[in-house]
Amino acid sequence: MKQFIQPRLRRRVLITSVAIIALVTSALAAVINKLYSQSYMASYSSELVAQMPMVVAQLNRAGLIKDVDKWIDSLDPSDTDYIAVVCDQADNTTWLSHEADKANLKNVCRYLPEEIPTPTLIKMGGDKGYIAYNLSRDRENGNIYQLVVLRSADSYEKALAKLHQRTAFYLGLFVLIAVAFLIAAFHWGFQPLRKLAAQLDQMAEAKRDNLDNDYPMELQEVTKAVNRLSRISHDQKGRYRHAMDDLAHSLKTRLAATNALLDDKTLERHELNQRIMEQISQMDDLVQYQLKRAMVGQQGLQKSNSKLMPVVTSLNQMLSKIYADKQAKLHCNFSDDVMLPLNKDDLMELFGNMLENSFRFCISQVRISVEDTNSYITIKIEDDGPGVKPDMREAIFQRGIRSDQLNPGQGIGLSVCHEIVDSYQGKIYVEESELEGAAFVINLPKLND
CATH class of the missing domain: 3.30.565.10 (Histidine kinase-like ATPase, C-terminal domain)
Known part of the structure; x- marks a missing residue:
């Protein structure tokens, strides 16, 4: 029974502790991932903001903005086009840049939320991801238009995937180290119980009389109770041993008296029988007396x-x-x-x-x-x-x-x-x-x- 209860108790406490560590570390990992995701998003959004003058230059070349100073053209001397679209309030694409057209983003406005948090990650067909940045929101002739700049989220998603892998690796490593420390702590924490079990075995084999007094406070009452029981048992054995010695000593005198009576030739048979019966009665009283002393002790009489x-x-x-x-x-x-x-x-x-x-x-x-x-x-x-x-x-x-x-x-x-x-x-x-x-x-x- 003892071997069944003790491992079960240790296993329950160990599983509970591991579960707590796993929950805490998982929550910590989720928070870290969220923070890194926001950090990456902020990094990408800052790059989009830096590209705004180039987008304006592109709009100027397309003839959508006529009165733009020449210095804007100098901001974008290359022929690179940027992914940009203009959406109306019905989620129709009214204009898209050359790169947006090449990327087949004619229906991108349908994937945009009504209110775009800047920046935001959107998914197109085929799980293609883009980071969208709402540049402006204008009203013209009763219609609402918004200019949205997009960027491929491939590098963002790759970086995020690497982050998840690193997080999972370090999380697993942390859990393994924590479990190792926990097992070591349990081994140390349960050492008094192992010591208690060993000393109880020694007491059962009569190799020691009582338990040590240096146990933790939680076990003090148990060890004191065991020591009290041990002392009671030891005293009981001592009383029985002494009672048997005393009984043998007392019976020896009565037996000597009986032998003396049997050797006395002057006694009549009737008187001899009476004297012997008296000795036998006294022997019986002695046996009962010593047994009572053995059970309750001299003080209990x-x-x-x-x-x-x-x-x-x-x-x-x-x-x-x-x-x-x-x-x-x-x-x-x-x-x-x-x-x-x-x-x-x-x-x-x-x-x-x-x-x-x-x-x-x-x-x-x-x-x-x-x-x-x-x-x-x-x-x-x-x-x-x-x-x-x-x-x-x-x-x-x-x-x-x-x-x-x-x-x-x-x-x-x-x-x-x-x-x-x-x-x-x-x-x-x-x-x-x-x-x-x-x-x-x-x-x-x-x-x-």
């Missing part, structure tokens, strides 16, 4: 208050099975009715990662404290493990970074916690615990009722 104790109790049962060899104790320094400004899924994901991290590194105990202030709720999760080195206390919240290299893991859990807390405009940081291990502190603003 619904915010609400949730009870902390049921979540901590469920996680404690699961982690106690996974890390049964440590026989770690979880101390909860908060009441059973404590509510945190997190929805249930975020609360489960946040404390699941935090407690799994604490159980993994602790020696024998983990402690959770909750403090309610005027506008914030502060949660502190402590363990008696090796703690976190000061130079790693900020880096461990980045995706893929772990404070230790001895234990297995991908460095995802704490980054997920940071993303969840950040989506609630809260803060999370790590400090040294009174238990001589790590203390993770979370400050969450209360939700508006």
